[in-house]
Each structure stands twice: as C-alpha cells, then as structure tokens.
Amino acid sequence: MCLAIPALxxxxxxxxxxxxxxxxxxxxxxxxxxEAKVGDYVIVHTGYAIxxxxxxxxxxxLKILRQIAQLEED
Amino acid sequence: xxxxxxxxxxxxxxxxxxxxxxxxxxxxxxxxxxxGHTVTIFKYGIRxxxxxxxxxxxxPGCPICVTANADLDKAIALSQIPGVIIATFGDxxxxxxxxxxxxxxxxxxxxxxxxxxxxxxxxIAGDNPDKSVAFLGIGFETTAPTIAASILQAEEKGxxxxxxxxxxxxxxxxxxxxxxxxxxxxxxxxxxxxxxAIIGSRPWEFIARDYGIxxxxxxxxxxxxxxxxxxxxxxxxSGKSQVEIAYRRGVRxxxxxxxxxxxxxxxxxxxxxxxxxxGVPGSGLKLxxxxxxxxxxxxxxxxxxxxxxxxGCICGEILRGVKTPANCKLFGKVCTPQSPVGPCxxxxxxxxxxxxxxxxxxxx
Amino acid sequence: MKDxxxxxxxxxxxxxxxxxEKGFVKALANPILAKLDDSAVFDLSGKLAFTTDSxxxxxxxxxxxxxxxxxxxxxxxxxxxxxxxxxxLSLAFIIEEGLLQSELEQIVDSIQKTAKEAGVEIITGDTKxxxxxxxxxxxxxxAGVGVIAEGVNISGSNAKAGDRVLxxxxxxxxxxxxxxxxxxxxFATTLKSDCAPLGGLVAEMLNASPNIHCLRDPTxxxxxxxxxxxxxxxxxxxxxxxxxxxxxxxxxxxxEMLGFDPLYVANEGKLVxxxxxxxxxxxxxxxxxxxxxxxxxxxGEVGAEKPGRVVIKTALGASRILEMLTGDLLxxxx
Numbered sequence: 001m002c003l004a005i006p007a008l009x010x011x012x013x014x015x016x017x018x019x020x021x022x023x024x025x026x027x028x029x030x031x032x033x034x035e036a037k038v039g040d041y042v043i044v045h046t047g048y049a050i051x052x053x054x055x056x057x058x059x060x061x062l063k064i065l066r067q068i069a070q071l072e073e074d
Numbered sequence: 075x076x077x078x079x080x081x082x083x084x085x086x087x088x089x090x091x092x093x094x095x096x097x098x099x100x101x102x103x104x105x106x107x108x109x110g111h112t113v114t115i116f117k118y119g120i121r122x123x124x125x126x127x128x129x130x131x132x133x134p135g136c137p138i139c140v141t142a143n144a145d146l147d148k149a150i151a152l153s154q155i156p157g158v159i160i161a162t163f164g165d166x167x168x169x170x171x172x173x174x175x176x177x178x179x180x181x182x183x184x185x186x187x188x189x190x191x192x193x194x195x196x197x198i199a200g201d202n203p204d205k206s207v208a209f210l211g212i213g214f215e216t217t218a219p220t221i222a223a224s225i226l227q228a229e230e231k232g233x234x235x236x237x238x239x240x241x242x243x244x245x246x247x248x249x250x251x252x253x254x255x256x257x258x259x260x261x262x263x264x265x266x267x268x269x270x271a272i273i274g275s276r277p278w279e280f281i282a283r284d285y286g287i288x289x290x291x292x293x294x295x296x297x298x299x300x301x302x303x304x305x306x307x308x309x310x311x312s313g314k315s316q317v318e319i320a321y322r323r324g325v326r327x328x329x330x331x332x333x334x335x336x337x338x339x340x341x342x343x344x345x346x347x348x349x350x351x352x353g354v355p356g357s358g359l360k361l362x363x364x365x366x367x368x369x370x371x372x373x374x375x376x377x378x379x380x381x382x383x384x385x386g387c388i389c390g391e392i393l394r395g396v397k398t399p400a401n402c403k404l405f406g407k408v409c410t411p412q413s414p415v416g417p418c419x420x421x422x423x424x425x426x427x428x429x430x431x432x433x434x435x436x437x438x
Numbered sequence: 439m440k441d442x443x444x445x446x447x448x449x450x451x452x453x454x455x456x457x458x459e460k461g462f463v464k465a466l467a468n469p470i471l472a473k474l475d476d477s478a479v480f481d482l483s484g485k486l487a488f489t490t491d492s493x494x495x496x497x498x499x500x501x502x503x504x505x506x507x508x509x510x511x512x513x514x515x516x517x518x519x520x521x522x523x524x525x526x527l528s529l530a531f532i533i534e535e536g537l538l539q540s541e542l543e544q545i546v547d548s549i550q551k552t553a554k555e556a557g558v559e560i561i562t563g564d565t566k567x568x569x570x571x572x573x574x575x576x577x578x579x580x581a582g583v584g585v586i587a588e589g590v591n592i593s594g595s596n597a598k599a600g601d602r603v604l605x606x607x608x609x610x611x612x613x614x615x616x617x618x619x620x621x622x623x624x625f626a627t628t629l630k631s632d633c634a635p636l637g638g639l640v641a642e643m644l645n646a647s648p649n650i651h652c653l654r655d656p657t658x659x660x661x662x663x664x665x666x667x668x669x670x671x672x673x674x675x676x677x678x679x680x681x682x683x684x685x686x687x688x689x690x691x692x693x694e695m696l697g698f699d700p701l702y703v704a705n706e707g708k709l710v711x712x713x714x715x716x717x718x719x720x721x722x723x724x725x726x727x728x729x730x731x732x733x734x735x736x737x738g739e740v741g742a743e744k745p746g747r748v749v750i751k752t753a754l755g756a757s758r759i760l761e762m763l764t765g766d767l768l769x770x771x772x
Contacts, residue, residue, distance in 0.1 A: 002110055002216040002268030003697045003771055006077040022075040022691025024618075026625035029193055031223035032333040041077060043271060043324055044695075046163070046771055047191025048220040051271040051330050058077055058323035062086075065297055068304075069089025072096075075691050084753035091754075109772045119756020136772055164697075164768030190623045190696060190769045197621075213771055296754075411764035421772060430761070 004045035006053050009038050019044060077323065081295035090300035095125050098307045103129045103259060105395055107249065108266035109136035109421065110294045116428045118296050124303065132428075133252065134348065134393040135266060137213045137243060138165045138421040142347040145241045146171035147378035148371075149210050152239060153184035155374055159202060160186045161195035162210040169417045172382040192224035199228070199236040208370045211240040211359075216268040218242040218359055219333035222340035225361070225368045239370040240359055243346050245269050246277045247357035253285050257396045262306035265291040267298070267321045272337075274329030275317050282315045293321035340365055349417065350390020389416035392425050399429040406430060443537045448567030462529075462563060465546045466553070470526075470561040478561035480526065485586040487522035489513060493578040498545070501615045502630025503706075505578055506545035510552040511635045511706055512657070513582040518640040519653040519709065521592035522584030524556060529580055530564040534573040545576070556635035558582070589648055596651035597672035599742035602718040606639065606709045606725055607632070607733040609661050610689035613703035613767070623696065623769060629688045634707030639728045643711065646724035652712035659763040660702040664710055665748045666762040672712075673745040678738030678760075680752050697770035701750075702763045712740060 007019035012030065019028045019042065026047070030036050033049040042049035106112055112132045115121060121130055134140045150171055153160045160176065167177045167188060180186040185205075189195050192209060199207040211221045221238055228236040245266060252258070265278050270291045278289045288309035292302035302320045309315060319325050339362075346358025361369040370376070386404050391397040399405045399418070409415035411427055418424035446453045463471055470478045491512050498505040510527065517524040529549070533542070553560055611632040618627050636655065643650060652672070656664035661683070669676045685700045693700050707730060713721050718736055725731030748760045 002108065002214070002266065004216070004268050004271075005075075005691075005694045008076070021695065023629075023688035024625050024627045024691045024695065026695070027193075029191075029220075029223060029227075031227070032219050032330060032336065034332060043268070045216050045268060046220055047193045048223060050216060050219070050268060050333060051324055051326075053077060054323050054326075058080075061301070061320075061322055062080055065086045065090065065301065068093055069086050072089040072092035075687065075694065078694065082753075087754055116758065118752050118754055119758055122756045123754060138772060163771045165770040165772055167768055168765055188768055194621075194623070217771060411761070421770075 002045060004043045004050060006041045007044045009036055009040050009042060012038055017049070078295060081293065081297045083297065087296055087300055090297065090304050091123055094300070094304050094307055097311055098125050098127045100310055101127045102261035102307070102310055103131060104262040104264060104303065104306055105131050105133045105258070105260050106264035107133040107135040107245070108264070108269070109424070110267070111135070111264055111292060111299060112425065112428050114294055114296065114299050120299060128303065128307070131258070131395040132425045133395050134248060134351065136421050136424050138169055139389065139393055139417045139424045140243065140348045140350070141212060141241055141417070142349045143172045143383060144347060144378065144381045147381060148376050149239060150174050150176060150179050151376045151378040152208050152370060152374060153179045153186055157205050158185070158374070159198060159205050159207045160184065160210065161189050161198055161207055162186065163212065164188045165421055166210055166212060168414065169420045170384070170414060172379050192220055196224055196227055196231070196233065196236060199233050200231070203235060206235045206237060206373070208237045208239055208374070211238045211242050214243055214245050214266070214269050215272045215337070218341060219272060219337040222336045225340050225365055226336065228368060237368055237370040237373050238361065240341070240361055242341070242359040243348070244343065244357050244359065248348060248351065248354050249281065251351060251354045252394060253281070253287070255394070257394060260287055261310055263287055263289045264299070264302050264306070265289050267291060267293045267324060270319070270321070270325045270329070272330050272333045275319050275325060275327045278317045282317050286315045288315045289317045291317070291319045291321050291325050293324055350393040384415045387416040389418045389426070392418055399426040402426070441539050443533050443535060443539060443542060443567055445535050445567050445569065448533065448565055454565065458565060461542065462546060465550045466560045468559040468561065470559065471563070478526070480561065482525070482583070482585065487517050487520040487584045487586055488581070489516040490581040491516065491579070494574060495616065496574050497619050498541070498575050500619050500631055503633040504545055504548050505576055506549040507552045508633050508706060509578040509580050510549055510556060510558070511633050513580040514556045514558055514635045514637050515655045515709070517582050517584035518637045519592070519655055520586060521590040521640065521644060521650070521653065522586045523641065524558050524582055524584040524637050526561045527553070527558055527580055527582045528562045529560045529578065531566070532573050532577040532579070533565065533567045534575050535567055535570055537575055552635060556637055590644060592650060592653050594652055594654060594668050594671035597668055597674050597712045597740050598651065598714070599674060599740055600715050601651060601712045601740040602715050602736050603665070603676060603678060603738040603740065604711045604713065604718065604722060604725065605661070605683065605735055605737045606731045608684045608686045608689065609656070609705055609708065610685060610693065610700040610703035612706040613660070614689050614692045617696070618692070625692065625695070627688050627692065629686065632705060632707035634730050636707065636709055636730055639709070639725065639730045642724045642728055643721050646720045647713060647717040649717055650711055650713050650721065653709055655709045656705050658704050660700070660704060661710065662701040662748065662760045663762045665760065668710070668712065669748050670746045675741045675744045675747045675749065676738060677741060677749045677751065680750055682735055682737045684733045684735055697772070698767050701760065702767055
C-alpha cells in the first residue's frame with residue numbers, strides 16, 4: 001500500500017502546489033503538509049503530499065550505506 | 075529521479091547484502107506487512123539474495139486484498155444506483171466480489187471511473203452537479219487523511235454531491251490481532267513506511283515491548299529494504315527488541331501531526347471486517363456524525379448481494395502469512411492474473427499475484 | 439464548409455461526396471484513389487503481406503501525434519514487421535456526429551504527411567457517420583498490403599537458441615504520452631508519443647543482414663507481452679537484462695507515480711528484433727544510423743530451456759519471470 005514518490009515543489013498557490021518529479025509535473029494538494037515551501041521535496045501519495053522529505057536525513061542515510069559498502073569491501 | 079535513483083544503486087546493495095550474510099547466524103522469520111514492500115522484494119529477487127537463515131513472509135498489507143466481500147458487494151450495489159458515479163482507485167476495478175466486480179458492473183452500464191487522486195473525484199463532482207459522486211475509500215492510514223482532506227475540501231467548496239464509502243482500515247490493531255492469534259512465530263517486523271510517515275513510529279512500540287519482536291520502519295526502494303533487514307538482523311543477533319526507523323528521510327517518530335488531526339476530525343474508529351481474519355475491533359474508520367452528509371452509507375439505500383466466498387480460495391490464510399500461494403490448490407491453475415478467484419491474485423501487490431508474476435520456482 | 443460533421447455526411451448523398459472529394463481525395467492525392475471506383479484496382483506480384491487494424495485511441499489528439507498518424511504508422515509497421523515493403527492502405531472512418539470539420543481536416547493532413555514519409559498511398563476508403571454516443575469521436579479502420587522481397591523470411595516462430603534480442607529505443611513513451619492527457623490523471627510532461635513509420639528502418643536492417651529471424655513492434659501490452667508472444671511462437675525462452683532496456687526518465691517518473699511498469703506500456707514507434715548472434719553487431723549499427731533507432735540496444739538473448747518463458751535479470755543478478763500483461767494497465771495506490 002502507499003505508492004508514494006518524492007517530488008520537488010516548484011510553486012504554491014493557496015493549499016495546492018505544482019510539483020515535479022523526473023520531468024513530470026502535477027498539481028498536488030498540501031492539505032496534509034501546510035508548512036511545505038517552494039524548494040522542499042515532499043512525498044506524494046495519490047496527489048497529496050503526506051510528508052516533507054528530510055533531505056539531511058536522506059544524505060545521512062546514503063553516507064551510512066556508502067560506509068557499509070566500503071567496510072564490506074575490505 | 076531524485077531521492078529514488080540513489081536508493082536503487084546496486085553497488086551499495088552489495089555492501090548491505092555482504093553485511094547481512096556475515097551477521098545473520100540465527101534462523102529468523104521476518105514479516106513485511108506492506109504491499110509496497112512485497113513488490114520491491116519480488117522485483118529485485120531479494121528472497122533469492124538473502125542468506126538461508128532469513129525467511130521472509132508477507133502479511134496482510136494490501137488494503138485491496140483485505141477488503142472483505144461484504145464491503146466490495148456494497149461498492150458494487152452502490153454502482154447500480156441510477157445517478158451515481160463511482161470514483162475509485164484503479165486497484166479496485168478487477169477484484170472479484172460475491173458475484174460481480176466493478177469492471178463487470180462498468181461493462182453492464184454502471185458509471186465507474188478510475189482516478190489517481192481524491193482531488194480528481196472532487197473535480198468529477200464539480201463537473202457533474204446533477205449526479206452523485208461516490209468515492210470508494212480504501213487504503214490504510216496513508217490514504218485515509220487524503221480522503222479526510224477531500225471531504226473538508228468538498229465542505230469548503232459547498233459541494234452537495236460528493237460522498238465517500240469508507241472501507242478504510244488501520245494497521246496497528248490488525249498486527250496485534252495477528253500476533254495474538256499465535257499462528258505465526260515472527261522474529262522481526264518490517265514496518266510500513268508511508269503508514270508510519272503519517273502515524274509515526276510510536277504506535278509500533280507495543281510490538282517490541284509486549285511481544286519482544288524487533289521492528290524497523292522501512293522505505294520502499296532496494297537499499298531501504300536491505301538496510302531494514304540489516305537492522306533487524308542486528309537487533310536479533312544482539313538480543314534487542316525495539317522500534318527503529320530506517321526510513322529516516324520519510325518518517326519522524328511523532329508522525330505527521332496535521333494529517334493525524336484531519337483524519338481524527340473527519341473519521342472515528344469502528345470495528346472492521348478483514349478478509350481471512352474476521353472482525354477486528356477498532357481497525358476500521360467511519361465518518362463522524364458531523365460529516366454524515368458525506369457518508370455514502372447514509373445517503374444511499376445500498377442493497378448488496380448476499381456475501382459468498384469462492385470455494386477453495388485460501389486468500390485469508392495467505393494474508394495471515396500461515397500459508398503461501400504454492401499451498402493453494404487453485405493457484406496458477408484455476409486462479410491466475412487473467413482469471414483471478416480471490417483478491418490476492420488481482421492486486422499487483424497481493425502475495426499470489428506477486429508470486430505468479432515474479433517467479434515461483436525460478437531457478438535463479 | 440460548415441463546422442461540424444453531421445449524419446448527412448455519411449449518408450452517401452451530396453454532403454458525403456463533398457466531404458470525400460474535397461476533404462479526402464484532394465489531401466491524399468494519388469491516381470488510384472482519384473478514380474473513386476468501388477474498389478481500388480492495381481497490379482502487384484510477388485509474396486504479399488496483408489494486414490488490418492482498427493484505431494480507437496482516446497483522446498484522438500495527443501502529444502506527438504493523433505489517431506490519423508497512429509493509423510498509418512500502425513498499419514505500415516505491421517507490414518514492415520513481416521519484412522514487407524508497405525505499399526497501399528485502405529482507410530475507413532467511423533465518425534461520431536459533431537466532430538469538428540477542422541479536427542477531421544487536421545487528422546487527414548496528418549495521415550497524408552505520415553503516408554508520404556512512409557512511402558505508401560491510401561488508395562481506397564469509406565466514411566460512415568454515427569449518432570452521438572455511437573463512437574468515441576472517431577474510429578479508424580485500415581488494411582494494408584506490401585511486398586516481401588525474395589529470400590526474406592521473417593516470422594515470430596523463427597527465433598533460435600543463441601540468437602540475440604535487440605530493441606530499437608526507449609519504451610513506454612506512447613502509452614505515457616496518451617495517458618497524460620486523460621482528465622482524471624492529468625500531469626504535465628514534455629513527453630511525446632514515439633508514433634513513427636518503421637518501414638525505412640526495417641529496410642536498412644534487412645540490408646545489413648537478410649538473416650533477421652523475427653521482427654515485432656511492442657504495441658499494446660508493451661515489451662513484456664511482445665517477448666512472451668515471440669517466446670511462445672518460437673518455442674524458446676528469452677532472457678533480458680533490466681539495465682539494458684532504455685527508458686526515458688519522464689516515463690520512469692510517470693510510471694512510479696501511477697504504479698505502472700514501463701515493460702507493459704504501449705509503444706508505437708519501436709521494434710524488437712531477434713537475430714543470429716553473428717549478425718547482431720551489423721544490425722545494431724544499421725539501427726543506430728536511422729533516426730528511429732538511435733537508442734537501439736542489445737537487451738538479451740534466446741535460450742532453449744523452458745520454452746515460452748521470458749525471464750528478466752535484475753541489477754543484482756537475481757532473476758524473475760516476466761509474464762504477459764493481464765487486463766488493463768490501471769493506476770494504483772498500492
């Protein structure tokens with residue numbers, strides 16, 4: 001359940017936004033994430049942003065995974 | 075695609091697999107509860123790549139599969155009422171109910187439209203003021219807040235012809251029922267990622283605390299699942315049982331406050347019927363009386379056909395993780411994606427469909 | 439001309455004749471059609487390929503094309519997939535009353551341009567107009583005939599163990615471009631349908647190697663379905679590699695959003711070919727030189743074990759079975 005994808009907010013009008021992923025843009029609702037700003041990545045499920053993606057955490061996770069890959073090689 | 079492609083990189087997957095292979099000594103059974111996780115596991119052949127010490131079973135995490143025939147029959151009966159347009163997510167269209175399906179109802183003249191979003195259903199209502207638009211509310215805590223928002227939006231816009239038939243379900247109560255049934259010994263739970271984005275990681279704490287089962291909240295990409303398995307193995311091998319979040323970019327321990335608020339404003343819990351598990355208290359959602367005018371069950375005289383389960387279908391046991399598709403006499407013979415008997419074969423993330431499409435008995 | 443197509447335009451009377459002469463014959467100008475006899479009469483000898491198709495795409499205009507262009511390409515491509523040089527097409531319209539004249543003109547213009555590029559002539563036709571609701575704006579039916587040169591033997595049942603499987607370019611473009619226009623799913627994209635006539639590409643491939651075993655265009659049901667058809671017909675197994683199949687980022691993104699698998703999305707300007715291993719390089723080179731094959735790639739190979747089975751290997755080395763498409767591609771939440 002819960003097919004959702006990260007999309008970049010390009011513009012906001014009222015409680016809706018234009019969001020972009022991989023070159024596709026779609027109007028999404030920010031009813032569940034009213035604090036989202038232009039430039040944020042949000043996780044979009046059926047046209048609604050369900051959370052703001054924490055970009056710092058994303059980088060942290062990738063860093064950890066790269067470290068694991070490095071350690072396992074040695 | 076940003077924040078998707080990076081989490082699919084196979085060279086990083088190798089590192090995680092090596093670590094899992096190195097660390098996993100104790101034979102364990104982990105359950106993934108979310109259909110999206112089932113699909114990723116099958117898509118990448120993760121079962122084939124994990125060490126033999128780890129057995130993965132799929133739980134009742136596909137909201138389509140767990141919707142009981144009695145509820146599906148209501149949706150079909152609703153579609154037969156003149157002047158009603160059914161708006162539904164695509165997943166529902168081909169599921170066989172007691173004696174028909176929405177697809178068959180559509181072929182018979184019912185106005186059934188597939189939408190991607192509740193926003194689209196609102197638009198249909200706005201464009202068709204002389205008709206009633208009934209939106210089929212399926213999904214867990216990820217989807218329910220979006221439907222709640224759509225009802226509040228309908229209220230704001232003054233739409234008089236938008237209704238929701240709520241078949242929404244909640245996850246924590248059904249996991250508890252599953253664990254209480256004692257049918258299945260689990261050593262770890264792959265917790266749903268987007269449900270947790272809404273409800274946070276705290277609702278899973280009772281599992282670690284009261285049942286001693288390690289829980290890790292996982293994302294949906296290849297690296298997310300592998301990282302989650304690595305963290306579960308770690309907990310098992312060090313004798314811990316706690317709730318951890320692997321999907322840190324998408325989930326906060328406290329969840330999404332606004333989504334929870336909207337969901338609570340529009341819905342309240344009620345008992346729900348789960349296919350294969352019967353009634354589970356507090357596991358469904360119903361519209362609060364304040365929003366009764368949007369409730370399809372009140373607005374329409376729905377007369378479903380008498381409920382009937384298909385003979386030989388063991389979807390229920392498969393959903394509880396106690397049997398696999400290979401155990402089913404109908405699997406692959408009478409029941410195929412072309413001619414499904416039960417919902418596990420229709421939904422793209424149902425265990426049976428995933429097994430069939432992604433290779434039962436594949437040599438590797 | 440008045441602005442809407444009416445029932446009278448299909449009744450065979452004066453309005454019908456006007457529509458056919460001024461609207462179709464003039465635009466599709468060729469001597470056989472201009473005769474306007476009950477059937478087209480022409481000389482043709484050799485081994486012939488003959489095909490028929492109906493087009494009911496909705497919406498009738500989509501990024502990168504329209505139902506007219508699709509009708510010509512689809513028919514021409516069916517002939518080309520048999521190794522034939524496409525020559526003549528028939529064209530029958532079933533028009534829903536109320537279609538705008540200007541829309542019909544645009545479609546006929548599109549047909550004419552595409553036919554010209556493909557080197558084919560529309561030599562006979564028919565027009566019917568049905569009441570509102572009797573057709574979804576416009577349906578088109580075609581038939582096509584072409585000639586197969588001596589020594590060319592292409593069939594879905596010719597694949598042999600050891601053959602290589604080649605794909606002419608990115609998959610999923612057409613299906614996603616069309617679906618982006620559906621009101622209830624709408625999203626904005628610069629993606630265009632890949633709708634294209636492939637007769638020229640096939641001719642160049644056959645020049646490079648007359649030993650091509652199979653040709654097929656992965657239309658409805660996508661690449662996965664086509665590979666299953668070929669494996670079934672030839673009684674062989676096919677193994678492809680996920681990483682080798684070219685997909686545009688936008689197609690991937692739309693598929694992620696809607697819950698589709700690009701392997702099942704329709705294409706209208708791509709082909710799959712199965713060739714003997716010693717000819718793979720030559721054919722690939724020839725494909726890449728053509729504008730419709732510049733992203734061509736070798737995606738897999740043919741085996742003898744487990745006839746009829748198609749398997750896809752993932753980046754991590756695990757494999758899974760790739761089945762045919764069942765039912766329709768539907769957007770999902772799960």
